[in-house]
Amino acid sequence: MKRSVTVLGATGSVGGATVDLLLRHADRFEVEAVAGGSDARALAEVAVRLKARRAVIADETQGEALARALELTGVRSAAGARAMTEAASIPVDWTMAAISGAAGLAPTVAAVRRGGAVALATKECLVCAGQAFMAEVARAGATLLPVDSEHNALMQALGGQSVAEVETMTLTASGGPFRDWSAERIAAARPEDALRHPTWTMGAKITIDSATLMNKGLELIEAHHLFAIDPTRLDVVVHPQSVIHGLVAFKDGAVTAGLASPDMRVPIAHTLGFPDRLSTPAARLDFAAIGRLTFEAPDMGRFPALGLARAALAAGGAAPTVLNAANEVAVALFLARRIGFMDVPRIVEETLEIAAGRPFGAPGTVEAALALDAEARRLAAERLPEAHFRAH
Template sequence: MVSQGGKRRVTILGATGSVGRATFDLIERHPERFEVEALVGGSDAAALAELAIRVGARRAVIADPAQGARLAAALDGSGVSSGAGPTACLDAASLPVDWTMAAISGAAGLAPTVAAVRTGGAVAFATKECLVCAGAAFMAEVARAGATLLPVDSEHNALLQALGGQSVADVEKMTITASGGPFRLWPAERIAAARPEDALRHPTWSMGAKITIDSATLMNKGLELIEAHHLFAIEAERLDVVVHPQSVVHGLVAFRDGAVTAGLAAPDMRVPIAHALGFPERIEVPTPRLDLVRTGALTFEAPDVGRFPALRLAREALAAGGAAATILNAANEVAVGLFLERRIGFMDIPRIVADALDQAGRLGLNAAPASIDEAIELDCEARAIASACLLETRLRAR
């Protein structure tokens, strides 16, 4: 996992997002340990160019082809080569490096993450949709390439560390925690009237818009259950979610002998990213240290699936297996986008997801994708179904 020069060669997919910037921050603090091969961003050419020049990346690629000329102009004379568009993104993800951060949000991150996996290096991933959309097919790609998969979602990273190398066969239950989001204490009527600006006020984490909305609906926790199922090869019955507003405990592993281990840290994404970046060693991180005395109390409560039905839908999709998780994820991405555009209400998000799951079942879309290409095709079909469900939602609202 280390190049001949002694430095670990790194590529960051999703460099201008919150996870990408946190990764960049750590790399910049340890120039003696890391060198950047490529940075891939979405549509912010100026920010991507600034990061690439600062860290001395060899290549910078922007997903939006319309921003290609702007990126090239910003990098002119810097020595950093540039590219634009989906093919250039895949080419950058396929470069042989020691370590890749896969942090492109949504199903759009699936193909680049698979490209990185196929190089056989270490892939740290915050793109949970890889496991939600493609599941077994994605894990088969990891096994085939001999890649090392390192989770950087705080919950899964905490589970990995709490597991401590023990066999999953000895685990009685794995539990991920949820902050409860901005609406944890809101009554159902107020939640139904929530606006995008309300849902984007997360009480603990600073994240991108899509994942922040998922945290408000608790769909994020449902997706994380599906992710954990594939990542740790553990049955749905041995997975659980608890609401923990302090966001200090991120994951717990209960063993069959009654012992429970937990992953605790201050709520800062640089902690799990640093674990993956330095793995199997540890690196210094300038994050606030956890002070349990100052924290005072840690509280836990069961999630309310009545007020937050998205979590129930995700659990049902995990139990159903087959294509359900892929449909769920695609429909949720469509619905969240519609909500952010103010075209639907907050509670229409789980309604559209439920309608899309029902409609996909009626159309016979039941089989789990056997390959990455099938997963991408099914994702496209599910998005079309979810978009059609918007009309049904509007008709019901009249």
């Protein structure tokens, strides 16, 4: 019997890898719905290739274009935030939640609330609304499967053992495109420089986060909620080869690690077939050819974003939500060439400082998290006139 699936964020990088796997294993899955952001043509192509029953686009202005593209195909279409949430609410066995940004929170929660397995690739669910989101998972009895290569590696390295047996969990970072750059050179970096990731092919926002190392900070917050582990037992190490994705050190001194080639189809396949394994075309590791694996501590001086995320995680309360919102605003401004690269952590830091003086508490519901997110974005946007640098 085929498993029913929905793909939220079907036109992004994670969505594309998911589509590839679904096509390779078409005999095992049937697609209920696919959803995307604003590219009507790409979404229509995905819907037809997967023989999906419906396609939903978040951008209401593209609703007519999507409907035209799907004429005579038999695929139903809809547009807008409400339609996205409705599509996510359709009962299926497995949902890929890969809508980036806080926009992915509402549809992902809708998928969680109807139960089943949810493959989580949307960081903001746990960073923006960690406590509230995990409470929704518990209430619905949903199965949450991490898609990020690091968290998926940790899940596999944990091997079903209790986190009580764990001494530390370590996330690896490639170091991004600026790992060997001087502080002065990093400060002058342009968007095109930051988008040249040495290992992974990802969307623009997450690629910039990798360049600032904010991505690794957000992943620490995610790991805290996913594994219910104290922040003091989480660590980060820079590993340029991106072969080891996560390490689990147990209290007896043993260490297990999750290794794979840097191909998102590996962790996606793990969640898609779970608890079984699916074949993938990912390159197999050849350790003799690799030769050696190296590690180094992250440089918090050149990459202050990681320190800001660690501090927000330690502070708890509203801090992680504010951190995420301010970072999204700052990254968008950098990509638009309105601020410089080091203005990204500056804006985040200033927003956190302002928010710390406000009566904000940890959001107890997803709705409260979204309201706090909106307020934090407003505070972050107000930091723009004080930017010290304008990119040209």
